[in-house]
Amino acid sequence: MTTLRSVVVGTGSGLPARVVTNAELAERVETSDEWIVQRTGIRQRYLADASETTSVLGIRAARAALDDAGLTGDDIDLVICATSTPDHTFPSTATQIQAALGIHAGAAFDLQAVCAGFVFAVSTADKFLATGAARRALVVGAETFSRIVDWEDRTTCVLFGDGAGAIVLEAQDAAGTNADRGVISASLRSDGRHREKLYVDGGPGSTGTTGQLRMEGKEVFRFAVGSVMDVIEDALKMGGATAADLDWFVPHQANKRIIEASADKLGIPRDKVVLTVDRHGNTSAASIPLALDVARRDGRIRRGDLVMIEAIGGGFSWGAALIRW
Template sequence: MTTRARITGVGHYLPERVVPNAWFASFLDTSDEWIRARTGIERRHFAAEGEFTSDLATKAARAALAAAGRDAGEIDAIVLATSTPDLTFPATATIVQEKLGMTGGFAFDVQAVCAGFIFALSNATALIAGGQAGRVLVIGAETFSRIMNWEDRTTCVLFGDGAGAVVLEAEQGTGTSDDRGILATDLHSDGRFRVILQVSGGVSSTQTTGHLTMAGKEVFRHAVEKLHDSTLAVLAKAGLGIADVDRVVPHQANIRIIDRTAAKLGLPREKVVVTVQDHGNTSAASIPLAMSVAVDQGLLAERDVVVTEAIGGGLSWGAVALRW
């Protein structure tokens, strides 16, 4: 028998404030048509003043717990992926732990920018497989509106705030690809490319938060190539192929990256979950957020083979293959 980590509940939260593309046209040389054509984004959500990453994460976590039929007291660990923590320390995961009323177990953050949820899910899976935890709450949450340069139309129109969460639970399987749960993970990073997607500040270097900077064309090229390769690698690890995939839940960064990667893999568009039009790039939150929306829309059926993949600053990238 093999211990698998299976998703038993998903949930998400988006701040109340909806920001349409037209809002940017009021102070930047851009338009709704320009943004839609190049990104596929139509709107995004921004957190309210005084609304923190931990608040978004907590609301998504509560939704996931409710979907799983679990109470926070039944959770052994929280793994929170974020690049926009409430504080330098402690980990935002511990703040969420307190807000959920969870007094046992442990909680920590993972930072891999847009690939954060993939890295968090992989870590949580290892905790379960190793017997360290039986139930893990895995969250992706961001308030990227707090690190935008509002004079840079190439970046500030892309990002939004939000959170998504899943409950992972230990389940015994046969050790084959027929098992439900996480079947394989594939993680990578290459610091040589860190300068093409980074934030211009930090505690040790500038003692400031800084703003997001990105070399869009370079990121696009790396994204398509690396997401393609990681998807094939994780499927091979799971003993599966492209023909076995029922759904892909990609990082929701840009419709062009999503479409180009799917085409390179030979995947029809109808198998790809796309939500970027409604919330933009929410970084580490985008995959669990898209998963939750897909469940709400009935797009993920029991025993579907699902691949999820993402790339972010670092560069860091990876993929997870699972059976729903």
């Protein structure tokens, strides 16, 4: 008996033109390259100009993913955009991406789980494809966090960058084992009791303003390294795999110390960890698809590799997914 798997058939990136180094940031706020690198591993980030909105970056990444897959908009019948920084309260950024790419079939909608958004979006798309409700999905993570950070707060403004990444998922017949290509398992969690540790202090339904990002860094670090293990272990168990079976670990690119501590806790060798936080900073929902695109295009991630993606975002929401490339 065969089953449907959601197979990655294309990846793409969309980054702003402007690169901002730590040295440049040090001219704006009281910080230094040494301080930022020591605590985060970040050396630079990309910042969007006024014309580079979240949808513009998302369209750029989505188009690159379609080109990589050898497909056009006519081949897509589902668009999901993971973002916390949409161009507008409504309509969704996904519909703007859909229109720009000439996609006229199926549904398009945004999904908001902050930095975990891409993992949530992959899992959601997989449910559509695995049940036959859609044939091919464009899953985008796109953010312009520079619009919501407090540029007077040196502890947070140095962390974030702008960008977008995308993958194309295609429903393909498979045997139903963990040797199949595609999304094998996913585990998602949320716990709203942790809101005060990472949130934005505004919104259309409360203050009528965009608001700015607020974070308790030490608390986020502690939770990210500790509690997120449950979804990783759950996804591995559901997929009939162990951490030793992984070819690549592609976590949310928030902080090098968090990434390395998580990998060490799982017993994953650091040479199996994809690290791009040094060049992109924390791009929230865009960080995992950007990292996947980098590692796929430089030849590290290859067909048949077992890949774990994992992230935690404000709220908190966290999740992990196991994918056979």
